[in-house]
Amino acid sequence: MKAVIIEDEPLIAKELVNKIAAVAADVEVIETLPSLKTARKWFMQNAEPDLLFMDIQLSDGVSFELFENFKLDCPVVFTTAYDDYAIRAFKVNGVDYLLKPVDEGELQKAIDKCRSLLSNKTSFPADMQQLMASLAVPRQNLFKEKFIVNQRNNWIPVDTKDIACFVRDNLNYLYTFNGEKYILDYTTLEDIEELLDPKVFYRANRQSIIHINAIQSVKPHENQKLSVFLKSPLKMEFDISREKAPSFKKWFDR
Structure with a gap:
């Protein structure tokens, strides 16, 4: 089984890797x-693992927020310092909850439980999704709502919802849905990507980030690439x- 750990404390993450190796030789982190x-970046670029270990309170938010961006069907083991009432609440359908x-x-019992779920091909339970939603802490808007561009020595605001794509061509440009093009004062597309909601913007390649509502069609090729x-x-094409x-x-x- 392939596993991914989400943990913002490096020493705790390393210790968990070692403990997993000690109790489950078939689990590869x-x-x-x-x-x-x-x-978010990792799940945008990779298929979900067989098993996921998640701390709850991370340095930049609550791990439950991942389920707002991605539909994850793999078993999840939460590792946390939360109180017992929450631990009891999460002892449902093979998804476990471990105290630090x-x-x-x-840990071995939790992995065995997840292994059983995988062998029975049981999907992530709906009641767990609802429970996570009820326990998740309301968050502030973490994504940029507008970009300021320079036009004829004037600052012009462009709402992020009106942006069809960002393109790197020596400089960084944004294109609106109605075809307007503006230079952006950002060094890299990576800087821009961090400001965008990954539910609606996708990093297509090194040169472009696209809005989901800007897509007209997608053409698959024999080599499994996409256009x-x-x-x-706009009538633009990205690979x-x-x-x-x-x-x-x-x-x-x-």
């Missing part, structure tokens, strides 16, 4: 992610690599 931001520091015996065509008046094609399809088909 393929990635440790230290924040919500890195977790994690006890190896409890994405934007709506008029998506074979490696990113599965994550794009998961993002687009929801």
